[in-house]
Amino acid sequence: MAELWYPKARRPYGPDYKVSGPPQAKKGAVYHSMVSSYASAYGKLLGPAESSWHFSVRQNGAVMQHYPVTAWAWHCGDRDDPAGEISNNRDLIGIEHEGGPIGNESEPLTSTQLTATVELTAWLYQQGHIANLSQIGDNKGLWEHHEIVATACPSHRIPRRLIRTRVERILTEEEDMSEVLNELKAQEKFRKIQAVHVAIGALRGAGLPTDLKNVMLYLGIK
Ligand SMILES: [Zn+2]
Missing domain, CATH: 3.40.80.10 (Peptidoglycan recognition protein-like)
Structure with a gap:
């Protein structure tokens, strides 16, 4: 759902009657x-x-x-x-x-x-x-x-053209940033999976059951 109020703006309202009709989606x-x-x-x-x-x-x-x-x-x-x-x-x-x-x-x-x-x-x-x-x-x-x-x-x-160029730069930067965040999340997930493999290996080596509860205990997750 599109937002109708710019979060960074203050709101000194204009008179209600100064509109031609009902609200319209903008282009x-x-x-x-x-x-x-x-x-x-x-x-x-x-x-x-x-x-x-x-x-x-x-x-x-x-x-x-x-x-x-x-x-x-x-x-x-x-x-x-x-x-x-x-x-x-x-x-x-x-x-x-x-x-x-x-x-x-x-x-x-x-x-x-x-x-x-x-x-x-x-x-x-x-x-x-x-x-x-x-x-x-x-x-x-x-x-x-x-x-x-x-x-x-x-x-x-x-400077409409300059504004457009700068807007497109912001949009690209935000896309890049979300890619970086996704990559960081993927790396974090990979590290957690690696830790689980290490835990299972260690439990097996000690002859202990490798159920979820034991793995979590080994990893220090309560
Ligand atoms: Zn004008």
Whole structure:
């Protein structure tokens, strides 16, 4: 069962009414720029503007989650993308990034902010909320806002390709790590089997029964 709340995020909730309909399984995510501080953007979320989104990634690396991942929030319009695969707000998760204020719209993400968005994206992918990290094939899942709607957002602040590369590295590292763990478990099991063989040999040599109870006694397992 996919998780709907990012474990690393705090939860300053958005207003309940700022959704278009019932929760929807997601197919991908859209990166946005706040063009402002977080405080200002969160004020907008709580106010009457027809705007809502799931995640805010702050310049200090903190991640805020305002709605469950499946919420039908208002961040990139309700029309379909040109290929007709994605119905924007229904199918896509909105990820806002603090900074890039007017006059400095293309302000780069801070390195902690970039790492936070990479880790969030990896988690969303692992939970099945992003189907496809590439821009090829069905359910292309990782977008900058301007790639699906005519808008300046996110003013080229979000290095989508670099994020994808770093997400794939995390996924590979975790796979490698689980292989290492499996190997360690296999080695441990092998050592235990060897010890049992030694115990049986010793019991036989002493003319004692080699039943489970005696083997366990020999190995010091109560
Ligand atoms: Zn946007």
